[in-house]
Amino acid sequence: MAIITIKDLQKTYNSSQVPVHALNGVDLTIDEGEFTAIVGPSGSGKTTLLNIIGGLDDPNDGQVIINDTEINHLSRAEKIDFRLHHIGFIFQAYNLIPVLTARENIEFILELHGIPKSKRRLRSNELLEAVGIPEKADIRPRQLSGGQQQRIAVARALASSPRFILADEPTANLDSASADNLLTIMEELNKKEKTTFIFSTHDARVVKKARRVVTLEDGKIKSDSKK
């Protein structure tokens, strides 16, 4: 069942003197439970595609339909609410809130959903176990390694059980062991929580783990292969 349907997506940046066509007619469908990697060289449009799917950026043309909602027609406030309720984000630089502990970073998202404290605690415990660092619950991000921070970021992204997770270069700042570990955790969570994962990546390890690989080049889909 399709969770994301993208039709003829166009995006041009006019910020420089020469217009840059970041996306040039992208058509893509992502089904529920997929573990998909979007790959391609720098400037191929991976991040732009992810930003538009996540409602962080607007296309010049085309449609992005998520669960029957055409998100590029939503207002700014509606997009924020939509992201909160349907999308989890994992960033290359982790982007945890440095003044909150690992657990608080996870519970923060749940609080935005208005989930009561007792349930927040249960869910954060569950996720800390799932990402394998329950003992780091009360530690702030700066005292964690990059891999541990990214695991917390994964737990945060999964906290509210979103329909899908957008991960922008999640392993780019990690060493091999940490990257492998993280990918294994995400793969398990994908299976266990049935959450759809969409990665933009250069990392061959991610490509290897992905069950579907979409290759972008010059803003177009060059190939789309399922394993």
Add this chain to the structure above:
Amino acid sequence: MLLKIAWRNIWRSPVRSWIIIAALTAGMFAGIFSSTFMNGWMKQRLRDGVETETGHLQIFRNNYQNSRKLSLLLPPGEITKVSAHPMVQSATERIIVQGMAASAETARGIRILGVEPEMEKNVLNLHEKVREGSWFDSPYSKEAVIGEKLARQLKIDVRSRIILRFQDLDGTLTGGAFRVAGIFRTSNTAFDGTHVLVRRSDLAELTSIPSGKSHAIVVKLQNAEDAMHVAPQFEETLEDADAVPWKELSPELGYITELSNTYMYIFVVIILMALAFGIVNTMLMAVLERTREIGMLMSVGMARSRIFIMIVLETVMLCTTGGLLGIGAGLFTVWRLSSTGIDLSIWATGLTEMGFDPIVYPEWDAVLVLNIAGMVILSGILASLYPAWKALKLNPSEAVRVI
């Protein structure tokens, strides 16, 4: 959680936060200290004016205030009616005459008050201001108690003789020799230089004012603030009488508190405005440093209103911390100085000419402190608006990538 994040965010750059907190503390300390200083000073002047010079209210015959005619006298027995009022603590009668005081060397224009020395003690505290001699208990038959400045001008001392000249009830020039029994010094040298007190009976005899009649009844109420609404009651119950509350007897005393409050607020507003620029700068830096974090918050679905509130809360907490420390330090200093006072004797001459005591005892006023605390919080909110607005303008897709 927002409160927690806001509070912890303040301490991400402790040095920067402490600098702005220190500036706020110093500003608020200055605000509180100067406010309580002015408040104490003005209240002292008010108390001195009311308790030494005017009383809470004075009752005259109709039109006496405008004409000052000797013949406009209150009938005997009015003081009994006045004293019977439940809000009246005590009252005394006076005969008031304009005249001249002359010593062997010089003469001065003065106001002569014919008083009942013992009754006067219950209404005003002028007897406590006698610095030399005594309050009408010398062995002389015709005693006078005069102000220190007048004594200096007339070059006389206790036990010296002065000649008082004035008109009697018929308009005939009259007068008498009095012996200086006491010399008083109030915080108002203008008063000290123009007032001579004698026994009411002596003055009545010299001016031919019939026994029991007087020009004024000076009243002390249970509470000075009641004067404004008690005065009309006396005007209704007493025949042909004007009851004048202290604010009208000495309008400048009434204005003093209002004016000083206005000045204090203006002063605090100027301090806060200056500090607000520092706060805006600090918060702009904080927002700039956290661009990526704010972008992330927007990305994960934190409503812009919450981001706005987070930054406002952070600024308000910063201001409140500095404000409370400053208010606390200010109140502690005021508490210490309220018993010892601040000695401004170096400027005593000028201050007493204006009626101010050179020893100032700062007094804090709960309403004033609460208002200042409120103004600090309001400044925090106002100072946070621009940084918060800048944060809201961020584009999340770009902000999350800022290094």
